[in-house]
Amino acid sequence: MRTVLAFRTILPTFTYHRPSSLAELLELKAKLGKDAAILAGGTDLLVDMKMGVKRPPHVIDIKSIKELHVLEYKEGSGLIIGPTVTLRELETNSLLKEKYPVLWDAVRKIADVALRERATLAGNIANASPAADSAPALLVYDAKVELTSVNGSRLVPLREFFTGVKKTVMKENEVITKIMVPEPPAGAKGEYFKAVRSAEDLALVGIAALVANPNNPAERVVRLAYASVAPTPVYVKEVEELFKKDEPLNKLIKEAVNIMLSKVSPISDVRATREYRLHLVKYVTAYLLRKLLGVK
Amino acid sequence: MAETITIRLKVNGVEKEVAVKPNERLLDVLREKFYINSVKAGCLRGECGICTVIMNGRLVKSCLVLAPEADGAEILTVEGLSRPGKPSVVQRAFIEKFGFQCGFCTPAFIMAAYWIVENMPNASEEEIKEILNSMICRCTGYKQIIEAIKYAIELKKQA
Numbered sequence: 001m002r003t004v005l006a007f008r009t010i011l012p013t014f015t016y017h018r019p020s021s022l023a024e025l026l027e028l029k030a031k032l033g034k035d036a037a038i039l040a041g042g043t044d045l046l047v048d049m050k051m052g053v054k055r056p057p058h059v060i061d062i063k064s065i066k067e068l069h070v071l072e073y074k075e076g077s078g079l080i081i082g083p084t085v086t087l088r089e090l091e092t093n094s095l096l097k098e099k100y101p102v103l104w105d106a107v108r109k110i111a112d113v114a115l116r117e118r119a120t121l122a123g124n125i126a127n128a129s130p131a132a133d134s135a136p137a138l139l140v141y142d143a144k145v146e147l148t149s150v151n152g153s154r155l156v157p158l159r160e161f162f163t164g165v166k167k168t169v170m171k172e173n174e175v176i177t178k179i180m181v182p183e184p185p186a187g188a189k190g191e192y193f194k195a196v197r198s199a200e201d202l203a204l205v206g207i208a209a210l211v212a213n214p215n216n217p218a219e220r221v222v223r224l225a226y227a228s229v230a231p232t233p234v235y236v237k238e239v240e241e242l243f244k245k246d247e248p249l250n251k252l253i254k255e256a257v258n259i260m261l262s263k264v265s266p267i268s269d270v271r272a273t274r275e276y277r278l279h280l281v282k283y284v285t286a287y288l289l290r291k292l293l294g295v296k
Numbered sequence: 297m298a299e300t301i302t303i304r305l306k307v308n309g310v311e312k313e314v315a316v317k318p319n320e321r322l323l324d325v326l327r328e329k330f331y332i333n334s335v336k337a338g339c340l341r342g343e344c345g346i347c348t349v350i351m352n353g354r355l356v357k358s359c360l361v362l363a364p365e366a367d368g369a370e371i372l373t374v375e376g377l378s379r380p381g382k383p384s385v386v387q388r389a390f391i392e393k394f395g396f397q398c399g400f401c402t403p404a405f406i407m408a409a410y411w412i413v414e415n416m417p418n419a420s421e422e423e424i425k426e427i428l429n430s431m432i433c434r435c436t437g438y439k440q441i442i443e444a445i446k447y448a449i450e451l452k453k454q455a
Binding site: 009010011012013014015016018039042043046047050051059061063088111112113114115117118199200 | 299301317318319320321337340341342345348354355356357359360361362364365426427429430431
């Protein structure tokens, strides 16, 4: 049955809505609930509909809502990214590259340029794929997601947002209205390592690493987050606490790798085996930490 | 559910209003209502890139754009690049450098090539390859395609 659906060429029917204000969107979402799918870039939604995984009776296109297309940075308070901002807009933003190198690095490694022209950061998060490349990057910056419904807004740390494969804390009447990325620790650098078979593919394992003040234990910040190693993107707080210790970096790196291996639970699938993913976690974690901490 | 929506599209300079169903794709509208046959249906899930067009100056896969989402958009396809009997710079480069084999993916690659020539006049081979990641040539004739794009950039500079 699944095979037959996979060869469907016509999309299932639905009613198309294009609200022009946030108030109108929230009213629609309150009325239609889970019967309405939010359409921003459509690069996940339309594929799921084509494959028969999703059949929403209503589709709400949010791209005509001007107030949702925000990309703002304020010194001190950080970055605000609206839900209709595309990955390509982020990738070509020089401020993002300079201030949030891990996020920039992750964004440009998602899919391919034609998809990044449509796909949005909020969509990558809302879809809650364990392989979402932007999730680990947003986790190391401690990003927060603003969820809004007719009843008002709430701010959820991304670290509490994902609850399972394609599952989040979002309620049926809620939409993502902002992603807020705080000011990074001073001097922070880092990268997103995406282990792949080919550039446009999903990550076998994705690791975001952020490091600041490597030589001063009291001020040192080391954050790691992972994609494709568990049902949800993984952030491990213990690693950040571990690196506050005034101990040789080599010893701390070894301990960090062991902590990480105990926190991940990868599966075997068409892309890689569980064993290979664990191997990647072990070696890439150590590689990134050595590189960013300046340890030979 | 058989509701239709009227959208306005400007395709290769020609503006037209057409009635579409919400679940039609931009790809379907271009082929069936504008008779643009260079834009082809491949995987219909954004992987093969055979349906690539330029929409409002951006390289997009037309299988992942709903017809109503394209309302008001300007679309450029390979039909819009040349005048009868006079191929564009990019098309000339593809001919001279044998940038195609069976020809099925060629319109998509030419649109990517056009986009690169217009937007990345100093593109390195690596940068060209990165853009071409978004589409597949099943004959695997990538080498000649890359050569053609580098040549098109040169031709454009001379012009």
